[in-house]
Amino acid sequence: MKKFFFLTFIILTVICYTFFANAEHLPLQTTVDSSDVFTDVSEDAWFKSSVDGVLTFSLMDGISAEEFAPDIPTNRATLVNILWRLSGKPITSSDTVFTDLQEDWYVDAVKWAYENNIVNGTSKTHFSPNATLSRETLATILFRYLKYIEAPTSSFADLSVFPDAKSVSSWAQEALSWAYAEGIVNGGSGADGIVRLMPQNSTTRAQVAAMVMRFCEKYQDFFDSSDDPNEDKKFESIKSRWTTQFTRNYYAAKDSNYVLNLRYPSNWKIEKNESGNFTILREEKVIGELLFGKADDLDSWKIVDKQTYDDYYVYVEKYGTGITLRFRYRFIYDYKENNRKNTITITLDYTEANSTIAKRLLKESPIESIYTDAMLGALSELEDKNILIIGNSFIGTSGVGSTLKEMVSNKSKSLKVTAISRGYAKVETYTSDSNLMDRIESGEFDGVFVCGLYSNTQIEHIGIMKDACDESKTTLVIFPAHNESRDTIEKVKKEYPTLMILDWKNEIDTFINKGISKWAFCIDDQHLHSNYLAGYIGAHMIFRAIYNKTPGDISIGTIDRRTVNKYLGDYPDKGCVQLIDKKDFIYFGK
Numbered sequence: 001m002k003k004f005f006f007l008t009f010i011i012l013t014v015i016c017y018t019f020f021a022n023a024e025h026l027p028l029q030t031t032v033d034s035s036d037v038f039t040d041v042s043e044d045a046w047f048k049s050s051v052d053g054v055l056t057f058s059l060m061d062g063i064s065a066e067e068f069a070p071d072i073p074t075n076r077a078t079l080v081n082i083l084w085r086l087s088g089k090p091i092t093s094s095d096t097v098f099t100d101l102q103e104d105w106y107v108d109a110v111k112w113a114y115e116n117n118i119v120n121g122t123s124k125t126h127f128s129p130n131a132t133l134s135r136e137t138l139a140t141i142l143f144r145y146l147k148y149i150e151a152p153t154s155s156f157a158d159l160s161v162f163p164d165a166k167s168v169s170s171w172a173q174e175a176l177s178w179a180y181a182e183g184i185v186n187g188g189s190g191a192d193g194i195v196r197l198m199p200q201n202s203t204t205r206a207q208v209a210a211m212v213m214r215f216c217e218k219y220q221d222f223f224d225s226s227d228d229p230n231e232d233k234k235f236e237s238i239k240s241r242w243t244t245q246f247t248r249n250y251y252a253a254k255d256s257n258y259v260l261n262l263r264y265p266s267n268w269k270i271e272k273n274e275s276g277n278f279t280i281l282r283e284e285k286v287i288g289e290l291l292f293g294k295a296d297d298l299d300s301w302k303i304v305d306k307q308t309y310d311d312y313y314v315y316v317e318k319y320g321t322g323i324t325l326r327f328r329y330r331f332i333y334d335y336k337e338n339n340r341k342n343t344i345t346i347t348l349d350y351t352e353a354n355s356t357i358a359k360r361l362l363k364e365s366p367i368e369s370i371y372t373d374a375m376l377g378a379l380s381e382l383e384d385k386n387i388l389i390i391g392n393s394f395i396g397t398s399g400v401g402s403t404l405k406e407m408v409s410n411k412s413k414s415l416k417v418t419a420i421s422r423g424y425a426k427v428e429t430y431t432s433d434s435n436l437m438d439r440i441e442s443g444e445f446d447g448v449f450v451c452g453l454y455s456n457t458q459i460e461h462i463g464i465m466k467d468a469c470d471e472s473k474t475t476l477v478i479f480p481a482h483n484e485s486r487d488t489i490e491k492v493k494k495e496y497p498t499l500m501i502l503d504w505k506n507e508i509d510t511f512i513n514k515g516i517s518k519w520a521f522c523i524d525d526q527h528l529h530s531n532y533l534a535g536y537i538g539a540h541m542i543f544r545a546i547y548n549k550t551p552g553d554i555s556i557g558t559i560d561r562r563t564v565n566k567y568l569g570d571y572p573d574k575g576c577v578q579l580i581d582k583k584d585f586i587y588f589g590k
Contacts, residue, residue: 249262326349426461459492
């Protein structure tokens with residue numbers, strides 16, 4: 001399937017002036033009144049609507065500022081230049097075999113047309129750009145162009161009914177039969193009233209304008225009528241705007257804990273409209289909409305393509321055919337809050353986005369939670385039971401076990417906590433301890449929290465630990481400490497997707513990424529061991545996951561309360577980290 005530059009222009013150029021009254025969906029173009037431009041095009045001229053059309057979309061020019069010259073013969077270069085413009089002026093780097101291309105305005109057009117088998121030369125080295133265009137030559141070039149755009153060519157007329165049928169050149173027989181059958185080329189009557197083909201007669205500029213507009217009108221909707229199963233992929237050829245400068249803003253429904261982190265081109269303007277949604281503009285032209293909820297789905301929109309990125313979707317859709325044919329993107333962002341599904345939608349003119357912009361709008365700009373996930377009640381089956389926390393020296397230096405015991409005691413809970421720290425211990429350190437593994441397999445513990453994922457070799461030992469826990473129906477929780485390998489943690493998630501991961505490391509990293517010094521959580525030693533503030537975070541995570549609440553305002557003996565308040569803000573009560581400042585949000589709604 002060729003790349004169809006034709007589609008870009010067919011959307012804009014398939015017009016006949018008589019259709020303009022019904023073209024309320026036509027984008028951007030203002031009709032040129034040729035009578036206002038040229039002194040030789042009258043209001044009642046039979047060709048005026050056709051000249052209006054070719055001028056409106058820059059397919060033809062006048063021979064001067066005041067003259068269109070409708071009655072002078074057209075040359076070969078002019079028709080080729082029209083089709084080149086109709087195709088979006090494609091660039092070609094090929095050399096030409098023709099030695100008689102003297103004027104810049106048609107050189108690229110001829111090279112493109114020859115390269116795509118739309119035209120031949122009049123000899124091996126001559127194109128003859130200034131030679132008069134005959135009716136049969138015009139039909140032949142249009143017929144070849146039809147094949148270039150891969151439109152259907154099923155209608156053919158019997159030319160033998162015309163008295164001059166035998167004068168049609170052999171190379172033009174099929175093309176002229178097609179052109180006549182489709183009404184693009186009509187016969188002409190002489191003084192005797194007999195209709196003839198007149199294949200070698202020249203074509204005037206007015207006639208060429210009329211035939212080109214008939215061609216566009218005839219094939220305006222071939223995308224929809226084609227049997228080609230790939231027809232809807234032709235939208236891919238539309239050229240999109242390119243940008244390297246981007247702006248970021250946060251859009252959210254009021255009182256929501258979720259935000260659309262939107263990164264978009266800096267030359268877009270997003271303004272709130274009367275509905276409480278947002279209009280997207282570029283250079284004061286409306287190019288799309290950003291709205292809370294789903295876009296209105298018109299029956300005439302047809303989905304051309306759909307791509308899915310997790311919970312985010314992008315559709316490419318087309319609307320109408322021919323003079324009303326348009327394409328748009330629809331980006332859909334779904335998220336759940338309080339067990340309710342919410343949606344934010346962007347609709348955007350297709351030509352306003354390229355792959356880079358689409359990537360920014362999708363992969364780099366998803367719906368984000370304002371807070372980290374509190375994991376409330378995720379381990380409620382362990383309430384007031386017996387848990388084991390095992391790992392490296394970070395378990396000891398952080399005092400996570402001691403802090404958790406204090407939280408439990410202050411809330412009058414009966415959870416039993418055992419914490420074991422063994423220096424530079426890996427998961428393997430504990431799977432190799434037969435006594436401990438026997439205790440786990442016997443069901444002594446209801447839950448085991450394990451850290452020590454320093455390398456990929458420990459993934460196998462997570463499997464061994466999992467088998468032991470499965471044997472005794474013990475809940476196994478991955479509880480990575482701050483110095484562990486993020487790569488290994490992610491591989492464990494992939495290898496054991498059903499395992500709960502209480503990401504202690506990530507919780508601390510989130511605070512650091514928000515600008516709090518790592519020294520608030522680390523001891524200044526060789527391994528940057530976690531301190532009691534980091535241990536408080538880990539204990540807080542386990543408590544809220546088991547009891548479906550935060551410890552709240554409790555008396556803490558292992559850590560100074562002022563330290564907690566200074567660095568963690570409202571974390572003790574909310575149980576999650578605020579990731580984005582709400583003052584930076586732009587809200588939907590009036």
